[in-house]
Amino acid sequence: MEDTVDHLAHERSKAQFNVEEMKIIWAGSLHALQVSDRIAKLVASDPGFGKENRAVLSRKDLFKSALKKAAYVWKRINELGLSEEETSWLRFYVDELAYDYVHWGMFVPAIKGSATEEQQNKWLPLANTMQIIGTYAQTELGHGSNVRGLETTATFDPVTDEFIIHSPTLTSSKWWPGGLGKVATHAVVYAQLITDGKEYGVNGFLVQIRSLDDHFPLPGITVGDIGMKFGSGAFNSMDNGVLRFDRVRIPRNQMLMRVSKVTREGKYVESNIPKQIIYGAMVYVRQTIVADASIALSRAVCIATRYSAVRRQFGSPQNDQNGNGIETQVIDYKTQQSRLFPLLASAYAFRFVGEWLKWLYTDLIQKLEGNDFSTLPEVHACTAGLKSLTTSAAADGIEESRKLCGGHGYLSSSGLPELYATFVPACTYEGDNVVLLLQVSRFLMKTISQLQSGKKPTGTTAYIGHVEHLIQCGCNVKKAEDWLNLCVILEAFEARAIRLLVACAENLTKFANPLQGFSELSPDLVEAAVAHCQVIVVSKFIEKLQQNIQGIGVKQLLETLCYIYSLNLIHKHLGDFLSTRSITPKQASLASDQLRSLYAKVRPNAIALVDAFNYTDHFLGSVLGSYDGNVYPKLYEEAWKDPLNESVVPDGYHENIRPVLKQQLQNARL
Numbered sequence: 001m002e003d004t005v006d007h008l009a010h011e012r013s014k015a016q017f018n019v020e021e022m023k024i025i026w027a028g029s030l031h032a033l034q035v036s037d038r039i040a041k042l043v044a045s046d047p048g049f050g051k052e053n054r055a056v057l058s059r060k061d062l063f064k065s066a067l068k069k070a071a072y073v074w075k076r077i078n079e080l081g082l083s084e085e086e087t088s089w090l091r092f093y094v095d096e097l098a099y100d101y102v103h104w105g106m107f108v109p110a111i112k113g114s115a116t117e118e119q120q121n122k123w124l125p126l127a128n129t130m131q132i133i134g135t136y137a138q139t140e141l142g143h144g145s146n147v148r149g150l151e152t153t154a155t156f157d158p159v160t161d162e163f164i165i166h167s168p169t170l171t172s173s174k175w176w177p178g179g180l181g182k183v184a185t186h187a188v189v190y191a192q193l194i195t196d197g198k199e200y201g202v203n204g205f206l207v208q209i210r211s212l213d214d215h216f217p218l219p220g221i222t223v224g225d226i227g228m229k230f231g232s233g234a235f236n237s238m239d240n241g242v243l244r245f246d247r248v249r250i251p252r253n254q255m256l257m258r259v260s261k262v263t264r265e266g267k268y269v270e271s272n273i274p275k276q277i278i279y280g281a282m283v284y285v286r287q288t289i290v291a292d293a294s295i296a297l298s299r300a301v302c303i304a305t306r307y308s309a310v311r312r313q314f315g316s317p318q319n320d321q322n323g324n325g326i327e328t329q330v331i332d333y334k335t336q337q338s339r340l341f342p343l344l345a346s347a348y349a350f351r352f353v354g355e356w357l358k359w360l361y362t363d364l365i366q367k368l369e370g371n372d373f374s375t376l377p378e379v380h381a382c383t384a385g386l387k388s389l390t391t392s393a394a395a396d397g398i399e400e401s402r403k404l405c406g407g408h409g410y411l412s413s414s415g416l417p418e419l420y421a422t423f424v425p426a427c428t429y430e431g432d433n434v435v436l437l438l439q440v441s442r443f444l445m446k447t448i449s450q451l452q453s454g455k456k457p458t459g460t461t462a463y464i465g466h467v468e469h470l471i472q473c474g475c476n477v478k479k480a481e482d483w484l485n486l487c488v489i490l491e492a493f494e495a496r497a498i499r500l501l502v503a504c505a506e507n508l509t510k511f512a513n514p515l516q517g518f519s520e521l522s523p524d525l526v527e528a529a530v531a532h533c534q535v536i537v538v539s540k541f542i543e544k545l546q547q548n549i550q551g552i553g554v555k556q557l558l559e560t561l562c563y564i565y566s567l568n569l570i571h572k573h574l575g576d577f578l579s580t581r582s583i584t585p586k587q588a589s590l591a592s593d594q595l596r597s598l599y600a601k602v603r604p605n606a607i608a609l610v611d612a613f614n615y616t617d618h619f620l621g622s623v624l625g626s627y628d629g630n631v632y633p634k635l636y637e638e639a640w641k642d643p644l645n646e647s648v649v650p651d652g653y654h655e656n657i658r659p660v661l662k663q664q665l666q667n668a669r670l
């Protein structure tokens, strides 16, 4: 008989804030909550979106199942006439990686960002109706981070008015593009443009790779899948691919010509649009990955928090002298709280900074339409830095959540192993996290060097303009409660960041060769970039608190989470804060005291804070994290579904177990 008891009801009754209002804050608006809730329920109740145990499927079955689901997604979108907003929620809740992620996430944005209006008019209707399926073919076997080092060539032939796309070496083979291996019919291919015997750097080209009639590769094209990837399920439903060109010809007008073009005569003509716009699809995706990080982390934290409230170990004060009675909920252990609650706070922090980053990106797009490119460097630095910071923290946080669930966290049915395996490549794709932090530090060093010429930093670097104050200011915290001051916290973060940045800038001047200096000091530069990105996250959390927040207790809880996020970072990066004298050892110890009180404030609200994510059991896909907390029957039931349990005596018994046992028996008799 099905157990309908809510095992977490008592926990829910302890909440000191309005959960429904918190759901609105998490979703971004009442409208967003209503739409997402409706679509989440639609997905959860449709058997076509059921989640089989992906971990036990063979690669081929996994891939076939992802194809089937992607086709069903497309069918339902059309049947229901879903809006763009509803469509993205649908994909989100279906939660199965397939070629459509790269088609919508990169191929379409690359055309929108780098194609001329005429080209967009031709290609976007085809892509938007999926008459063609596209991929983003930038990375090669030999080069991923170093985009300028790509080897694929696109040589203009003025006789036929065509480009010849060619892979001159093994290392120039395109390698990794999602959806390329088995599905994509078209690709935006990044290649070195050559015309009139001269090289003009990397540009994008729209290339058809498979026939629209029989799906065979077109002449001159070699294409396939690059093989199994990390973990069970996870990215293995995606056909990341390899692609080689043997002098494949495409019409000249399939070069994406918004930024620069090649004329009929073969002349390369640059526009006044910055060349970096051809990297625009990456900026767009990095911004969306920050939102992915908050989702992936909140999902793991939701599972770990609910399970920690259900799981009991060892005695408690209510026990009798024999240790009998109610055991302690593991969430009540202070060590569990000090590992779990900072992750909960980080999930909220990343949600808010992701929301702000989306605004920043939208603002950039509006400015670009008016030919205002002034914020591009800052948006590049923010998207690169925050993508790096949030994905690294979320990947570590998912793994910590697994450990917080003890042994059961290691079971596939906990949902955590696959979540980790799916999310961890976000630290690499769309730019390796270290490479991206080096881009941020380059931007910051430039900002500092421009101070001397009187240029006033703005936006996220505005605090660098207060360098004199921040270099010499001291933190005023004298007792633990003094840390409950958002201005004090923000100033400590700004002081630490600027002192690290100025130290890097000063050290760089000691090198005659700036490039050598940058390379020599790169570990310090990366640390300084992280400190700067943390200033952004903390300040955006604080800005969120200044908005009109409704609902009993909601603002107070968010403040508590903001303090936990910040003070835990101080605790984690104590070396930086102390070595830059941004705080004293005594203040560091007071921060730890304050953290303990803050954890006590979160404890009664923990379950309600993860309920506010409004995740369905279908989306969570975890027997440990289900809403009702009915963990043990679900774990037990799930185990019996494993293919190994289909027969009592396993396949292979007669060949490989019985002879061993027999041998042991014979040995024993001798």
Ligand SMILES: CCCCCCCCCCCCCCCCCCCCCCCC(=O)SCCNC(=O)CCNC(=O)[C@H](O)C(C)(C)COP(=O)(O)OP(=O)(O)OC[C@H]1O[C@@H](n2cnc3c(N)ncnc32)[C@H](O)[C@@H]1OP(=O)(O)O
Pocket: 051, 054, 095, 096, 097, 101, 102, 105, 106, 136, 138, 139, 144, 145, 146, 147, 148, 178, 234, 276, 277, 279, 280, 282, 283, 292, 295, 296, 376, 377, 380, 418, 419, 422, 423, 428, 429, 430, 431, 432, 435, 436, 439, 442, 443, 446, 621
């Ligand atoms: C049961 C079911 C369970 C299922 C589980 C599901 C779990 C769900 C989990 C939750 C969600 C997870 C979902 C994930 C879904 C994701 C889908 C998959 C999508 C994968 C897509 C991946 C796609 C890719 O990776 S595409 C390839 C990306 N490649 C890179 O990023 C390359 C990185 N390299 C570079 O960007 C550059 O080369 C760079 C910047 C490092 C250096 O370039 P270059 O040498 O040219 O630059 P510099 O000389 O350093 O700079 C010149 C100048 O330009 C400025 N600049 C550089 N880049 C940019 C830019 N992009 N924009 C603007 N400006 C830029 C730079 O700052 C310099 O400026 P200066 O002023 O001259 O200093």
Ligand SMILES: Cc1cc2nc3c(=O)[nH]c(=O)nc-3n(C[C@H](O)[C@H](O)[C@H](O)COP(=O)(O)OP(=O)(O)OC[C@H]3O[C@@H](n4cnc5c(N)ncnc54)[C@H](O)[C@@H]3O)c2cc1C
Pocket: 102, 136, 137, 138, 139, 142, 143, 144, 145, 146, 175, 176, 177, 178, 235, 240, 425, 428, 429, 430, 431, 432, 433, 434, 435, 438
């Ligand atoms: C799941 C997945 C999906 C992907 N999807 C796509 C796709 O759809 N399309 C596409 O084009 N690509 C895709 N990629 C490729 C991805 O974008 C690249 O792997 C990524 O940009 C990193 O480049 P790389 O592999 O060359 O790493 P490398 O640059 O070789 O990095 C290796 C190591 O070198 C370090 N390193 C590199 N350069 C520097 C430096 N200058 N200074 C200091 N350290 C450095 C890095 O930090 C790293 O530790 C995907 C990758 C993955 C894993």
